[in-house]
Amino acid sequence: MPQHDGFHDLLTAALPRLRTHARALTRNRAAADDLVHDAVASALAGRHSFTPGTNFHAWMHRILYNRFISDTRKRHATEDLDHVPDAVLGIGGAQEDRLILGELRGAIGRLPAEQRAALLMVALQGMSYDEVAEVTGCAVGAAKSRVFRARRQLQAMLFGKEEASSNVSPRCIVPASSRTSGIRASSTGAAD
Template sequence: MSDLKWLIAREIPHLRRYARSLARTPDAADELVQETLEKALRKRAQWRRSGSVRSWLFTILYRTHLNSTRDGKPFTNPRDRMDETLAAADRRVEPTQDASLMWRDISQALDRLPEDQRAAILLVTLEDLSYDEAASVLGIPVGTLRSRVSRARDTLRNTMDPAIDAAAPIRRIK
């Protein structure tokens, strides 16, 4: 196996996780990853050795997702499979009922984000890409990415705060 094929194979779990955050179903996510891998192998000569394979693959995946959305294919996701995606990411911890409810709330809050903010925050937080890499993947300036991530965090914070505040005891300050 060539070095590039090995590097691509190493990124498949990350591609699947991000694809599941974009696609409606696990099958659609797998189809998106498959199409991404086929394009990457066909266009392997376009990869620059000085660049990140992960960023290159995420760019292909995201643009494939955008193109399929425009063509009317069912890749856009209201994230109905987020619980499954997060569980697959870390199977070491047996979720409690509270943790399951928290993941459900996070998933629903992510569902409500505009597509551009959701894509930005997932690349930076879930996939751990740098701002430069995530901006490159999305094809936007770094400042725009920072703005989208900031707005997404504010929206998530405001969405999640009522649940947190409801669980916190009330203290009177004199």
């Protein structure tokens, strides 16, 4: 039996966030479970490439994200965001809150994949822009831009505009007083 180096402990601790990230990317519970399984298998096979002392969560999320991109390129098919459980995007509330959440879910599903992934990593996972950049393999500025554009596009879609104009003021997409996820649109692109 190999010496216990803590790799399996790190992997086990990363699983909940990987599952949430996978569900946000795939929008399907079964596909998310398969994606996490494949990412864990890849991580175990390539554990020699992990440098101890570096950010293990970012390394795992990068493996998961790369696997998702590879699988998506192979399939070229998308699935409906309606398969994401409400608990991932927010908990149920009053009827109006559910309608707003449904509109938000549909609008998120229409975002370009790169913008959707960056927004969900920041808004749901609480990842920093540096972590998003590391996971997606882009510059920090590009990660910020993707989140900013995703928020602006969501704002435009939810307020019935074709494109977000430069003079649109920041507005809350989901009321802060509601019991939903609290994803906000901002014209500054800063994390909420």
